[in-house]
Amino acid sequence: MRRVRMVMLRSAPTLVTQNSKKLTEHPGIWIFYIWQFLLTLRHSSPLLACAQICPVAVSGVLAAVATGFLLSRLHPAMVMTIALTAFTIGSILLATAPIGQTYWAQIFLATIIMPW
Numbered sequence: 001m002r003r004v005r006m007v008m009l010r011s012a013p014t015l016v017t018q019n020s021k022k023l024t025e026h027p028g029i030w031i032f033y034i035w036q037f038l039l040t041l042r043h044s045s046p047l048l049a050c051a052q053i054c055p056v057a058v059s060g061v062l063a064a065v066a067t068g069f070l071l072s073r074l075h076p077a078m079v080m081t082i083a084l085t086a087f088t089i090g091s092i093l094l095a096t097a098p099i100g101q102t103y104w105a106q107i108f109l110a111t112i113i114m115p116w
Contacts, residue, residue, distance in 0.1 A: 030087075030114060034094055034107070041099050052103055053111060060115035083116060090114030 031053075038049040070079050093110035101107075 030091060030094065034110070037094065037097070038107070052107065055108065055111045056115055059112045063115045066116075086113050086116035 034053065035049060038044045038052060039046065044052070067079060067083075070082075090110045090113045093106045093113070097106040097110070
């Protein structure tokens with residue numbers, strides 16, 4: 001019985017590492033697509049596109065502080081569910097944004113929600 005527990009403990013870091021790697025790849029895809037959307041489809045200048053993505057930094061800092069607080073209060077699975085829900089909502093907002101729509105309607109909301 002003791003040997004089985006050791007095997008389970010040895011395999012757990014591998015699972016955590018693989019899942020963490022998968023989760024960190026997805027925001028990179030979102031950043032690529034929002035840049036392509038702003039530069040190619042909306043024909044924004046690179047400086048304007050950079051200014052439009054700046055709220056991600058502020059929201060990311062707030063999300064990091066809130067995550068530290070929430071992890072002490074909630075179960076980690078609940079915090080992960082909240083994070084994945086925010087990622088899904090941010091992706092849906094970007095995917096459904098019309099080209100001619102104002103920045104404040106969906107893209108701004110997506111940049112605020114995505115880091116959470």
